[in-house]
Each structure stands twice: as C-alpha cells, then as structure tokens.
Amino acid sequence: AGLPRVEELFEARKPKGQAIITEIAGTVRIVESKGVRKAVVTSPEGEEKSYTIPYGARLRVQDGAELEAGDRITEGSVNPHDILVVQGVPAVQRYLVQEVQEVYRSQGVHINDKHIEVIVRQMLRKYKVEKPGDTTLLPGALIDIAELEEENRKVEAAGGEPAEAKPVLLGITKASLATESFLSAASFQETTRVLTEAAIKGRVDRLLGLKENVIIGKLIPAGTGMSRYRNVQLEVDEALPIDEDEAEGDSPDEAPVELVSQ
Numbered sequence: 001a002g003l004p005r006v007e008e009l010f011e012a013r014k015p016k017g018q019a020i021i022t023e024i025a026g027t028v029r030i031v032e033s034k035g036v037r038k039a040v041v042t043s044p045e046g047e048e049k050s051y052t053i054p055y056g057a058r059l060r061v062q063d064g065a066e067l068e069a070g071d072r073i074t075e076g077s078v079n080p081h082d083i084l085v086v087q088g089v090p091a092v093q094r095y096l097v098q099e100v101q102e103v104y105r106s107q108g109v110h111i112n113d114k115h116i117e118v119i120v121r122q123m124l125r126k127y128k129v130e131k132p133g134d135t136t137l138l139p140g141a142l143i144d145i146a147e148l149e150e151e152n153r154k155v156e157a158a159g160g161e162p163a164e165a166k167p168v169l170l171g172i173t174k175a176s177l178a179t180e181s182f183l184s185a186a187s188f189q190e191t192t193r194v195l196t197e198a199a200i201k202g203r204v205d206r207l208l209g210l211k212e213n214v215i216i217g218k219l220i221p222a223g224t225g226m227s228r229y230r231n232v233q234l235e236v237d238e239a240l241p242i243d244e245d246e247a248e249g250d251s252p253d254e255a256p257v258e259l260v261s262q
Helices: 003-010 080-087 089-106 113-123 145-157 172-177 182-188 191-201 210-216 257-261
Strands: 026-033 036-042 048-053 126-131 142-144 164-167
Touching: 003 089, 080 089, 089 113, 113 172, 126 145, 142 145, 172 182, 182 191, 182 210
Parallel strands: none
Antiparallel strands: 026 036, 036 048, 126 142, 126 164
16 A cells, blocks of 8 residues: 555556456356366356466455456456456546545545546547558557547548557556657656657647646646637627616715725
8 A cells, every 4th residue: 555556556557466357247166176276257148258366366256156347356456457458448547546545545635536537537548559440540559549539530521441449558657758749758757768759750749738838938728828718809799778876986086985085
C-alpha cells in the first residue's frame, strides 16, 4: 500500500502477486494432476478456458462457483491490462480510480474523483491499429482516439472501410511522451531525444493542448482563451423601456445623503 501502489497504478505496471482473472463467464472446476492445480471455467455455451494456478497462490473461488468475466480466481491485485482486455475501457477506468482512492482514503486523505479521472482518461487516449481498412494508418501504430475518429469519418464519407483499433493502457510517463505535441513531451523528460526525433521527422506542433501554449506564452485553449470566445460581441435586439420613477436617483448629484457626506 501507500504511494508505491499509486505509482504502480499510474504507470500501469504488472502488480506483484498478480491475481488470475477469468476471461469468460461460467462455472469453475478446480482440477489437480501431477501436483499442478488448474482452474477450468466452462461457459453456458460450452466454451472452456483453463488457468494454471501458480505454486503458493491462494484460491479465491470454490469448486463449482459461478463466475462473471473479469472475476478473480486467485488472491492478489489485478493487472489493469487484463481488465482492459476482458471487460473494456469503462471497467479499467473504474478500477484505477477506486484503487487510487483506496490508498489515499486509508491515509485519511479525501480527493475528488475528477482529479484522478482526468489522469486515467489520458492513460487511455491511445488506440492500437489492428486493421487499417482504407485509411492511411499503419497496422500496429499507436494513434490518438480523436485522430482515429477523424480518419474513419473521412473514409466512411467516401464509402470506404474504416480502420479497426483496440484501446491501449499507457502509464503516465509513456502517455506524456506519446503525446502529439513534441513541445509538451520535451518539457516532461528525455528532452534531447524528443527534440532530436521531432527534428528528424520534421514534426509540426499545432499547439492544441495547454502545456505547449504555456511554454510559448500564448493564451491556453480553455475558457475565455478559446478562439471561439475571443471576438464575442453582444448585440441587443431591442432596448427595454426604462421607467422614469426607477431611473431617478441614478445621477451622482442625486446620490443618497449618507454617500454624499462620506
């Protein structure tokens, strides 16, 4: 427990004493042969998945128990990458937020979920291209979700086949270095490598994020700094009539006595 556990979660590392989780829902059977224990999960459709129980691992389930996909078979911390594969993005997001909060709450520290959710969202921003379809993307490439959706939108509009991609969980260090902005990545760490690579590839920073705009001294693209709000002008369609009685006393000469005396 403690901050090492928080670091382990945010860096998306494989936990020590990792728990085995089932990939399918069904009934579990504990089988032992030649000193090797196995948990065999059988789904209602007849599909079977077998998991070897490591020596010394403590079972969390009993023979004949009903399991849901993602349930733990052995004691221990769950690998968040396994949750992503088995249960999807919302499940791993909930797991990371709950586990981080558990550490802080055990120390009497109360943090609003939104702060952790912002970090987790960035950790799950990248997708790995499985099938490029008719897009210009390459198989195995890590691409931002916004860029993937834009590419697919263009291809689908032209009647082509969109790309297929799977979400990838990156630790905060890798996520920061994998950002589209080389200025943002260089300000984080490995500055020489990031800038050298950006120069060799002739990369262009479109200054879409907060950090890169702070670095060069521009307004950040948030709140009133967003371009859509910079030239906002208010127009009044029709002036409201002013009652003469209500308008009296507005002149400085007719200010209340207590204000004049001051």
